[in-house]
Amino acid sequence: MTATVSNTVSTLLLDWYDAHARDLPWRSAPGAAAPDPYRVWLSEVMLQQTTTAAVAPYFEKFTQTWPTVQALAAASEEDVMAAWAGLGYYSRARNLVKCAAQVAAQGGFPETEAELRKLPGLGAYTAAAVAAIAFGQRAVVVDANVERVVSRLFAIREPLPNSRPQIREATDSITPEDRAGDFAQAMMDLGATICTARDARCLLCPLSSQCRIRAEGDPLELPVKAKKKPKPSRTGTAFWIEREGEVWLVKRPGTGMLGGMRALPDDGWSARKDGDGDPPVSGAWKGAGVVRHGFTHFDIELGVAVHASGAGQPVGEGQWWPIETIDDAGLPTLFAKAARLVLSARD
């Protein structure tokens, strides 16, 4: 693509963005002063593989509770994990705490893409996005929206993920020196509202005159994606052990599935195997029902067993948690569903 056409693309897109930018909580107006790096970083981490609609209430809660990176750095990891509960991909929350500590110790965020890339939880995408959006640097920002828009704009027919180097090169060729942050956000807005996965509203698209796939064929054919493996289905059991208005909660190991999160004890199910059915304390158990839940790489049908008599002290680490405040325990969604099942049966 020639420099003239590249310039045309960025100009068309930025003009469109000035008129049609989405109003999102972590954004400043197009062309306005750069937003607070803390808010940019926090939002970008939350937005990793997560929709804007899901992020918005979490972003509000986090910025109200911890208005600065110093405040977040001073928080306990336990509180941050609980506040993150329900948003998913919990390694992000663990890295968020680590990153906040490093940044606070350094007196602020580094301003270059290369330095940002070294921080925990910042990969190629997030380092580029923060450099461009918060610090006005030219960086090549490629997320799933950009992959789709650029695949169509350049008619890249090679399937993802093999096409990534080509997509990156093409994105580089249209990224402007000035307003790279607005350009990146404009590409994402275009991908979210016009050039979407299920639709290509070309009549509304500012880039339609430059779009190769529109000239050559059907935009919805791109990007081609490699087919994914089938998901296994697992079964397991979670155990509701109650004593004097409190329920026994454990803390899951720091790495792996739902790492570091509070949870109900379970019978050892995982993506690799079903649970063995063995409860953590002896006694009479009564089935409360089943909850179904889909993870990224497997589905689970989780039976919920309730200890039918007054429980003794369960074996292992854990804590008694007041049932009245179970919503504050920070249970990930699977276990929140199990708790709701038990408690709803009492109404």
Add this chain to the structure above:
DNA sequence: AACGCGGGGCC
């Protein structure tokens, strides 16, 4: 390079 890792929204 491939895999593990959440959850909700949409059709």
Add this chain to the structure above:
DNA sequence: GGCCCAGCGTT
């Protein structure tokens, strides 16, 4: 029920 989403870290 399948696909998708402002990806990263590990192996």
